[in-house]
Amino acid sequence: xxETDLQTEKTSRRSLVWRQFKKNKPAMxxxxxxxxxxxxxxxxxxxxxDVPIVMRKDAKLYLLPNVITYGALQAENMYRNFDRWEPGxxxxxxxxxxxxxxxxxxxxERLEPPGREHxxxxxxxxxxxxxxxxxxxxxxxxxxxxxxxxxxLIGIVLGALAGFYGGAVDALILRFIEIWICVPSxxxxxxxxxxxxxxxxxxxxxxxxxxxxxIARLVRGEFLKxxxxxxxxxxxxxxxxxxxxxxRHLLPNALSPVFVSATFGVAGAILTESGLSFLGFGVPxxxxxxxxxxxxxxxYVDFAWWLVAFPGVAVFITVVSFNLVGDGxxxxxxxxxxx
Amino acid sequence: MRAYIIRRLxxxxxxxxxxxxxxxxLIQLAPGSPIALKLQGxxxxxxxxxxxxxxxxxxKALYGLDKPIPVQYGLWLGRLVRLDFGNSMKDQRxxxxxxxxxxxxxxxxxxxxxxxxxxxxxxxxxxSATHPGTKRDSxxxxxxxxxxxxxxxxxxxxxxxxLGGGEYLDWFPIHGLQSGDATSLSWFARLLDxxxxxxxxxxxxxxxxxxxxxxxxxxxxxxxxRQDYIRTARAYGFSERTVVWKYTxxxxxxxxxxxxxxxxxxxxxxxxxxxxxxxxxxxxRLAFEAVLSRDYPLIMGEVTIASLLTLAGLLLxxxxxxxxxxxxxxx
Numbered sequence: 001x002x003e004t005d006l007q008t009e010k011t012s013r014r015s016l017v018w019r020q021f022k023k024n025k026p027a028m029x030x031x032x033x034x035x036x037x038x039x040x041x042x043x044x045x046x047x048x049x050d051v052p053i054v055m056r057k058d059a060k061l062y063l064l065p066n067v068i069t070y071g072a073l074q075a076e077n078m079y080r081n082f083d084r085w086e087p088g089x090x091x092x093x094x095x096x097x098x099x100x101x102x103x104x105x106x107x108x109e110r111l112e113p114p115g116r117e118h119x120x121x122x123x124x125x126x127x128x129x130x131x132x133x134x135x136x137x138x139x140x141x142x143x144x145x146x147x148x149x150x151x152x153l154i155g156i157v158l159g160a161l162a163g164f165y166g167g168a169v170d171a172l173i174l175r176f177i178e179i180w181i182c183v184p185s186x187x188x189x190x191x192x193x194x195x196x197x198x199x200x201x202x203x204x205x206x207x208x209x210x211x212x213x214x215i216a217r218l219v220r221g222e223f224l225k226x227x228x229x230x231x232x233x234x235x236x237x238x239x240x241x242x243x244x245x246x247x248r249h250l251l252p253n254a255l256s257p258v259f260v261s262a263t264f265g266v267a268g269a270i271l272t273e274s275g276l277s278f279l280g281f282g283v284p285x286x287x288x289x290x291x292x293x294x295x296x297x298x299x300y301v302d303f304a305w306w307l308v309a310f311p312g313v314a315v316f317i318t319v320v321s322f323n324l325v326g327d328g329x330x331x332x333x334x335x336x337x338x339x
Numbered sequence: 340m341r342a343y344i345i346r347r348l349x350x351x352x353x354x355x356x357x358x359x360x361x362x363x364x365l366i367q368l369a370p371g372s373p374i375a376l377k378l379q380g381x382x383x384x385x386x387x388x389x390x391x392x393x394x395x396x397x398x399k400a401l402y403g404l405d406k407p408i409p410v411q412y413g414l415w416l417g418r419l420v421r422l423d424f425g426n427s428m429k430d431q432r433x434x435x436x437x438x439x440x441x442x443x444x445x446x447x448x449x450x451x452x453x454x455x456x457x458x459x460x461x462x463x464x465x466x467s468a469t470h471p472g473t474k475r476d477s478x479x480x481x482x483x484x485x486x487x488x489x490x491x492x493x494x495x496x497x498x499x500x501x502l503g504g505g506e507y508l509d510w511f512p513i514h515g516l517q518s519g520d521a522t523s524l525s526w527f528a529r530l531l532d533x534x535x536x537x538x539x540x541x542x543x544x545x546x547x548x549x550x551x552x553x554x555x556x557x558x559x560x561x562x563x564x565r566q567d568y569i570r571t572a573r574a575y576g577f578s579e580r581t582v583v584w585k586y587t588x589x590x591x592x593x594x595x596x597x598x599x600x601x602x603x604x605x606x607x608x609x610x611x612x613x614x615x616x617x618x619x620x621x622x623x624r625l626a627f628e629a630v631l632s633r634d635y636p637l638i639m640g641e642v643t644i645a646s647l648l649t650l651a652g653l654l655l656x657x658x659x660x661x662x663x664x665x666x667x668x669x670x
Binding site: 175176178179180181182183186190191194196267271274275278280291294297298301303311312316319320323327 | 353358365493496500503504611
């Protein structure tokens, strides 16, 4: 086969998978939901907050004060008092559709059920629940993706080394994986979180460090299969160095199951983060996180259904979306299901 | 077979040493260790606190933190082998006593939950796989998918909200394992009382595994149903029942037996979140309280015991795997 033949072969496999994936309606719904969640996370300051998107004050026009901190407004202490500021004559403010900051406490409006002012009610400090859920999307999505990124990175390196070299390296890494599986991971995570400074970076790292064994095992298995293939033997025969064979030749062919596992992993990491926040070991307050809203609901669980229902729905929808995409990917990559 | 078992048993030794090293690394986070001091010790107020100072002195003495690292590790290995983790800082009771009280509770819950998972998921999976593409199969599949994606702590809170008293229904107790007057009841009433208390937490611990295993069972059944030997069995004129239950179901069991290994760590460690929500005095809540009050000896005891039991469990499921599937070559 010539170089071009190989090229078409490669693209056709990818498009085959995509064609298969597109046929799967639930999976496409999952993709759409993931995109929506990503957009909500990205554009949280435009959806919820008391800082205007565009405003005119003292005959000056401010563009995007919700993302850019203006020195002039800072000097007037405006950023702390936007909720109380009403534009005077000649001034105006165009605020996000949910005009409440996720952090601003308002004790006169505490524990209000959903209504016209606060669509999803308020929590025990009078903060708007919808606003907190919107901002919580940021925490969930970033923890999900970065934690899984860390896990995938470690898993790929260790799995590739084990599968490619075999022998003593393989045995050593397999032992390491088994050790890691034996230690209860959620417990390990809360222990470490209790003794480290609680911060979102620590959460990402710790969740990432507990998530890699599954991925390492998958990559190892794929490498064991792939290195017997003719193309791998050819690559070796042509004298390429190990690093090149591993990363340029074997790895791209070993990645499919990793994608599937990583997609489920994002759902898992988001669950772990909300569980951590639920127990009080998550992102430090007052940062909004879905698990943290649920944690508050514990004290008012006899009546405050909105504090239980809505953040849970947010976690649920997110987990469902990633699971749908993961299921779809797995089916699309499974040649036995292909017609 | 024997050679495999012996080799598998020997592999425990390096894993055990590995676990001891990993937990040893965790000790370095303990208050009083030089590394922990570096990590958190810039806090002057904390240093001056007499109570904190006392805790630091205690952990130092317990783990020999002022000795060189190899000596510290030797001390830790010695404790591990003797299963002596010192006394809890909270009430000065031996850590092993507290774990000895919590472990049976967690095991009771999890064995019951595991039993229910297998009891329900096998027939559900078989039904789904033998009626593929029907409305009931798709409804079941969607339902299981939804069930599988529901976060347990959310389900727990919803159950408490709607069924556990408060403004809505008051069907189930939400706290502990028995009613206050349980000791005065007859044994049968006490059993009912216990089951009544266990209903909601048990449901929360079971539904996720149930949904997952049913999905695997369905996939496994469909896989086996495609095999040539099933067609052969049909050609022989065996009844559908024999084909499904004897030839297909048994062979698809292998896949879900191996899954047992994956379920084990959670089984022994206990569900921290569920046990905490429902105030169940098991391993999970003990762990949560230990971490919350920074009860270091208890934390170390819990991590180590849970890891060692999981190690034993994984060994068991590996051996079970070989026992179930005679096709597996041992070498």
